[in-house]
Structure formats: C-alpha cells, structure tokens
Amino acid sequence: MVQMAERVRPVRLEQRPSPRHGRGVFAASAISQHALVIEYTGELISHHEAERRYPVRNGVEDPEHTFVLELNEELVIDANVGGNDARFINHSCEANLEPIAIGNQMWLVALRDIAAGEELGYDYAIELDERHTPANKRRFPCACGAPACRGTLLRAKRAPVPAQVRAAHAVVAQRLRALAD
Numbered sequence: 001m002v003q004m005a006e007r008v009r010p011v012r013l014e015q016r017p018s019p020r021h022g023r024g025v026f027a028a029s030a031i032s033q034h035a036l037v038i039e040y041t042g043e044l045i046s047h048h049e050a051e052r053r054y055p056v057r058n059g060v061e062d063p064e065h066t067f068v069l070e071l072n073e074e075l076v077i078d079a080n081v082g083g084n085d086a087r088f089i090n091h092s093c094e095a096n097l098e099p100i101a102i103g104n105q106m107w108l109v110a111l112r113d114i115a116a117g118e119e120l121g122y123d124y125a126i127e128l129d130e131r132h133t134p135a136n137k138r139r140f141p142c143a144c145g146a147p148a149c150r151g152t153l154l155r156a157k158r159a160p161v162p163a164q165v166r167a168a169h170a171v172v173a174q175r176l177r178a179l180a181d
C-alpha cells in the first residue's frame with residue numbers, strides 16, 4: 001500500500017480557513033488526476049463502537065461525528081483519535097476527491113487534475129437508515145457553493161455513481177493488481 005503512495009510525486013497541502021465551512025484543506029501545488037492525495041488516518045473501530053462513542057441524541061448528531069468515516073461494512077475510522085489533516089477536508093457536491101479503501105487504509109484520490117490553491121472536497125454522501133425527508137436534509141445542510149449544490153450532505157439512496165468516481169475506483173484497483181503481480 002505504502003509503495004503505491006510513494007510512487008507518485010508527493011502532494012503538498014495546506015490547511016487554512018475555508019469560505020465554505022470552518023477550516024479547509026487546499027492544494028499547495030498542482031495535483032494529478034488519480035493521485036493518492038492523503039490517507040484519512042484515525043483509530044479503526046467497529047460501527048457499533050462508533051455509535052457508542054457518538055450517539056445521536058434527539059435526532060441531533062454530535063459535531064465530532066463528522067470526523068468519522070466509514071472504511072467498509074465492518075470498520076469505521078475515528079479521526080478524533082490520531083486523525084491528520086484529512087479530517088478537515090470539507091464536503092463538496094462537486095467533489096475533486098473520492099475516498100477509496102485500500103486494505104485497511106482509506107485514501108482520498110484525485111478525481112481530476114487539481115490546480116494549486118483549489119480547496120479539496122469529497123462527497124460525504126451520508127445515507128441515513130431512516131428516510132431522507134426534507135427535515136432530515138435540513139439537519140445536514142450544505143453550503144459548498146457548487147452550481148449543482150444539492151443543499152444537503154445527504155446523498156439520495158441508490159443515486160447512480162458518477163462516471164469520474166467509477167473511473168477512479170477502476171484505476172486504483174488496476175494499480176493494486178499490478179502491485180500484486
């Protein structure tokens with residue numbers, strides 16, 4: 001896994017206040033399409049443990065919950081413990097990054113070429129167990145400013161995966177097969 005990251009030119013990032021929300025992470029130099037930009041680090045825990053740590057009280061999410069990212073069906077990454085700058089990357093409805101699991105690591109992969117100075121963002125694509133009612137959408141508002149902003153961090157259940165995202169997954173899978181050979 002690590003060899004795969006080292007083969008690409010190192011990516012320089014910068015963390016500073018964002019016009020979108022709180023702190024954001026920006027490209028300090030140009031980033032190539034499909035580069036592994038940064039690993040989303042943190043403590044690997046079960047979904048059950050994540051729910052224990054960050055319970056939803058009266059329908060209100062703990063703000064720290066936003067630093068929890070699902071790795072796969074068994075595990076989530078709690079970036080409140082051992083998290084790096086990746087936890088400050090904001091949501092965007094027009095993402096330039098996609099989280100892709102590589103073994104037990106989660107990497108944020110560039111969906112396209114990214115210019116120096118651009119803010120990084122990925123689609124948090126939150127899916128609730130319950131229905132995505134207008135009230136639920138308002139609980140997770142989005143102000144990413146993208147022309148196609150859907151106004152919420154929630155992603156429609158069974159929404160089609162964008163072609164750019166499918167392509168990034170395919171490229172990473174192909175690189176992993178090449179490394180295994």
Ligand SMILES: [Zn+2]
Nearest residue numbers: 093142144149
């Ligand atoms: Zn948005």
